């Protein structure tokens with residue numbers, strides 16, 4: 251099975267690494283060669299750390315890297331079996347990508363999105379193969395997080411679901427079956443909590459450090475909500491809150507004004523060097 255990943259960013263690079271480590275040939279496409287190169291360099295760096303820690307042999311690392319290729323050319327999608335899209339969390343961009351893939355890919359190719367919260371049904375409706383469109387929602391950092399949410403849109407076939415469930419297990423993930431609803435499970439529960447942490451900071455209840463310390467020591471979280479938001483990307487967190495707010499029409503999902511301001515200022519967290527914390 252040949253896999254293509256669209257997007258060599260935070261998530262795309264992690265998905266490529268996991269697929270290559272599981273033994274699959276994987277090609278990664280981004281819109282600029284420098285983004286492709288940076289994504290592949292990041293994978294190489296992560297695997298080198300594992301070699302240094304004695305968790306992987308140098309030969310195995312080289313074999314994994316040999317299974318990865320990169321391109322800026324969408325035509326590379328023509329002979330793959332599964333495409334996993336991890337591009338920007340924007341419905342119009344995702345629909346345009348899926349329409350283009352529908353014209354390039356072979357009829358039996360499955361098209362999956364790693365979207366955080368957007369409708370698989372709506373993405374599928376932009377193609378002529380809605381039965382073969384599905385959500386494969388990985389979690390950040392992809393090599394470390396065991397869960398994958400497999401999201402069925404209204405037209406996703408059982409055959410497509412079964413194929414992707416088998417693939418997810420081969421990728422070393424634990425799949426859960428999600429019948430499409432905004433935010434699926436994890437983001438519907440988790441991101442509003444991060445949003446409330448931002449309200450606590452905005453209202454002067456506590457500093458970012460103390461909000462995070464509170465949830466780590468008081469609730470046993472591995473990372474504080476604000477450090478986690480910085481790792482996810484504040485742009486992604488805002489996009490998810492906006493989707494939940496729009497789709498449910500419930501003000502409990504209103505995005506924190508401080509989050510909106512930080513995204514407008516380009517302070518997106520780790521990926522820009524500053525969010526609630528400096529990196």
Ligand SMILES: CC(=O)CC(=O)SCCNC(=O)CCNC(=O)[C@H](O)C(C)(C)COP(=O)(O)OP(=O)(O)OC[C@H]1O[C@@H](n2cnc3c(N)ncnc32)[C@H](O)[C@@H]1OP(=O)(O)O
Pocket residue numbers: 296303305365366367388389390391392393394395436437440472473478482486
């Ligand atoms: C936004 C969406 O749509 C969906 C989402 O992703 S929501 C966000 C979901 N993710 C989370 O909630 C992450 C919460 N944080 C954690 O679980 C942990 O802090 C963490 C796994 C990120 C780091 O764990 P830690 O114990 O503090 O660090 P560390 O011991 O270095 O890492 C543990 C393992 O994870 C791996 N790891 C940690 N960070 C990593 C990274 N950035 N990339 C790859 N692997 C990583 C390490 O290699 C290590 O693996 P080994 O045990 O094989 O060495």
Ligand SMILES: NC(=O)C1=CN([C@@H]2O[C@H](COP(=O)(O)OP(=O)(O)OC[C@H]3O[C@@H](n4cnc5c(N)ncnc54)[C@H](O)[C@@H]3O)[C@@H](O)[C@H]2O)C=CC1
Pocket residue numbers: 256257258259260261262279280281282285335336337338339340343347364365366367387388389390481482483486
């Ligand atoms: N950041 C996170 O913690 C998580 C994000 N996601 C979702 O994964 C997707 C990607 O998120 P990130 O990796 O964080 O974003 P990112 O901004 O780090 O990476 C997105 C990449 O997509 C590329 N891209 C844009 N248009 C493209 C196209 N037409 N073809 C190929 N590549 C294209 C961009 O150049 C960029 O490199 C989003 O839908 C996001 O909601 C899902 C789970 C977790």
